[in-house]
Amino acid sequence: MSAFVRSLPWRVLMVFVAAASLVACNDFTECAPVDAAVAALPERLSDTGLFADSSMTVPGEDVKAFAPQFPLWSDGATKRRWIRLPAGTRIDTRDMDHWQFPEGTRLWKEFTRDGVRVETRLLEKAGPHPEDWRAVAYVWLPDGSDAVATPAGQRNANGTPHDVPSASDCFGCHGGTPSRVLGFSAIQLSYDAPADSLDLDDLVASDLLTAPPAARFTVPGNDVERAALGYLHANCGHCHNQQRPESDGPRCYEPRNSLDFRLRVGRLGSPGETPTYRSAKGDDFEPGRPDDSKMVKRISKREEGWSMPLLGTEVVDADGVALLRRWISEMKRE
Structure with missing residues (x-):
């Protein structure tokens, strides 16, 4: 972002971003103007309720850390995640695949690249409806004293190769599922999380789910199959799935195909039962022939415009490629 843009007042900057988002598109991208609701978010990360004090390191008492068992590849960035539910509320889990969060829920994701804390993204449920979410990224000041909302995004932030997305880009991924939340779900939390992080058992024990499951959900298959299915779920399923919500406006990425890489709690009996095998086997991958x-x-x-994932990454995930090659190599031909 130019020095001129950074110097603009917060609400003037919002108008600038809304206009710029309309012309920053290509064949794969329909950038939605930044919703005016984003302007209501705090200008400084320190005012969002994430941290307990001015140290900007210790989360607030009502802020809980979590970590999905299948992480999203972000060009090698280290990430930390937190959630805060409004006091006295619960997550609506009647549809176990698509949790609905109470109004006022906030989630944060912090990115550190090459040892530099670059940005922290905020996702907030701003109203009662499933689509009532808003998001913005806060770019950290060089001295680490705070982070500033940057709705226009920023390339190569803080001297790293990391690109901060614009507020208009966030729902290119988050808009692909009815929940709008990625990484905090029944399947992603069905494991023994680190001691300082929430998992599904913690949510059940704390009575934070309206319809708690009787047990965890296990991704089927051997270690390689589970890892590959989880990788595709986390890195591809938010775009490539057949339960994408309808939209009354443009989204940053709208895939039009029959692929479905999103895991479902009711389709975990075997690898072959998952949407991944049903939709992509013989089309997107050839058993035994990577x-x-x-x-x-x-x-x-x-x-650009061809490689996958299409959004949010500029570096090939070598470990991910090796995993999927092994998975396909070991897959039995029919």
Whole structure:
């Protein structure tokens, strides 16, 4: 972002971003103007309720850390995540695949790249309806004293290769599921999380779910199959799934195909029962033939408008490629 743009007052900047978002599009991107509701978010991260004091390191007492068992690849960035539910509320889990969060819920995700704390993203439920979410990224000041809302995003933030997304880009991913929340779900939390992080058992024990499940949900298959299915769920399922909510306006990415990489709690009996196998086997991947699989080809390169994932990454995930190659290589041909 230019020095001129950074110097603009907060609400003037919001108008600038809304206008710029309309012309920053390509064949794969329909950038929605930044909603005016984003302007109501605090200008400083220190005012969002994440941290307990001015140290900007210790989360508030009502802020809880969590970590999904299948993380999203973000070009090697280290991430920390937190959630805060309004006091006395619970998550609506009647649809176990698509949790609905109470109004006032806030989630934060912090990115550190090459040892530099670069940004912290805020996602807030601003109203009673499933689509009533708003989001913005806060870019950290060089001295680490605070982070400032940056609705226009920022390339190569704080001297790193990390690109901070604009507020208009956030729902290119988050708009792809009825929940709008990624990484905090029944499947993602069904494991023994670190001691300082929430998992599904903690949520049940704390009576934070309206319809608590009787047990955790286990991704089927051997270690390689589970890891591959989880990887695709986390990195591809928010765009490639057949339960994408309808939208009354443009989104930053609208895939139009039959692929479905999102895991479902009711389709975990075997690997072959998952939407991934049902929708992509023989089309996106060829059992036993990773070199002939479109999936492997598209995640092994970074070519604008063609490589996958299309959004949020500029660096090939070598470990992810190796995992999917092994998974396809070991898959039995019919």
